[in-house]
Amino acid sequence: MRFTAALRRNRLAAPLVMVAALVATGAAYAAIDSSTSAVQAAVTTETSVTQGKMLFAEGCSSCHGLNAEGTTDGPSLIGVGAAAVDFQVSSGRMPMATQGIQAPRKESIYSEEEIAALAAWVASLAPGPAIPTDEDINTAGANLAEGGEAFRVNCAQCHNFAGQGGALTGGKYAPNLNKATARQIYEAMLTGPQNMPIFSDETLPKEQKRAIIAYIEEMRNGANPGGLDLGKYGPVTEGLFAWTAGFLLLIVAAVWIGVKAK
Template identity: 45%
Template sequence: MTTESTTEPRREPDRRARPHGKVRRRLGALLAITAALVLTGGAYAFFLPNAPTATAQQDAGLVAKGQELYNAACITCHGSNLQGVDERGPSLVGVGDAAVYFQVSSGRMPLARQEAQAVRKQPLPQFDPDTAEGRANLDALGAFVQANGGGPEAPMQTGAALRGDDPARGGQLFRLNCASCHNFTGVGGALSSGKFAPSLTPPTEEQIYTAMLTGPQNMPKFGDRQLTPDEKKDIIAYVKSVTEGNNPGGYNAGGLGPTTEGVIAFVVGLASIIGFAMWLGAKN
């Protein structure tokens, strides 16, 4: 007796290509590439600065004017390529226009003579920041140094716009980063090797800001990673609040610190008691 197999024969898979499947995949890939290109182009157009048309020409003219000023006032000490001159002046490569503004507007440069520290004095008339011509010349000189040496850039804002909205936070940051040299109220103090931390009363907001950026003399540099621009502005707000005659009352004893009056009263009182005791002893 024979048994018939009930197993159905295995069907071979249909290996014929499906044209609509390939077309769909290709269209999907094309759409993905197109979307990526559109997103990339949009992001580039969004973050790309304005086209440097007239600005580039204006900057070129500003740099050329700055070079003339540099050749007339700075080249003797700092060299024709900002490389510096031995025993005359350091290299200006990497100092940026922030250092140019601070040093020149405060009269520290050009140096009157070689000494332990450059002191503040009246700036040259052509670089006086209080005049329109002086400000324009400072911008031109800074543009030349910035274009050829790079470095920190001076802030775009000026004056009261550089004062932050939180002087209390500025006071905390000042006590943490600055008071050890400049004293609690910014009156300055002596350092080693004939150097000193200057008083913060004369400097303008721009000069304080550019000093924090560039770290003149023994002062450390406070870039935007160490102190954000807003934190710098809060420090400036605090400094101006304590250097513009804002005394809460009483004799400020030169503004040497928050406990100065108490220390003076203690010393004077103790000396008076000791003197009176000695007088009584001598009389007896």
């Protein structure tokens, strides 16, 4: 009795009770909300297909045709699957600002919901690769070493050893992977956008795709034990740095030594 009374009179008692109450309310709300969201998801699929058709007619049909059958300006999208739509639109490559050799990455003009609607409509036309699930792109516990080996054999020849991209013929290029999300990387492997070959689950198993994504993220976010990385392009930027910063310092020192005696 004395013990609980002491607790009640403690200075921290009121804030603690408040925190506990807030957590309890939040948890309860989340539980109720998630139980309804499953129902809601089923409803949105129906509406999003129609919403997607509308969005497609507005933003995409001028090149891809009203029924995604393709025109002289753009390919048919029947059977490309939701993964291709999600990759192209979420990375801002589609819709293109102008016709060009290659669609560059830019800010996406669609919300996540709108992209989902577009993907749902295109996917409804014919079967194709689906958007990878959270499980597919979960890199926790992925084997970095295996990912590195797969990356060097399959990806580095175009995207460079650290995913910094590289030139292809005639102004085309393999983009750098600095801003690509895990989902986008997975989708790119699955659908082979632009000049990229398709790495289906048969040629590159899901486990390896996950490992590759983990390796790319390690290259991007890992520590730089050697100091400034000079863009991870290899000897060209190193040479440039030696001839600018390095020689600048050395020659300033030489001039200083040469002048001092006067």
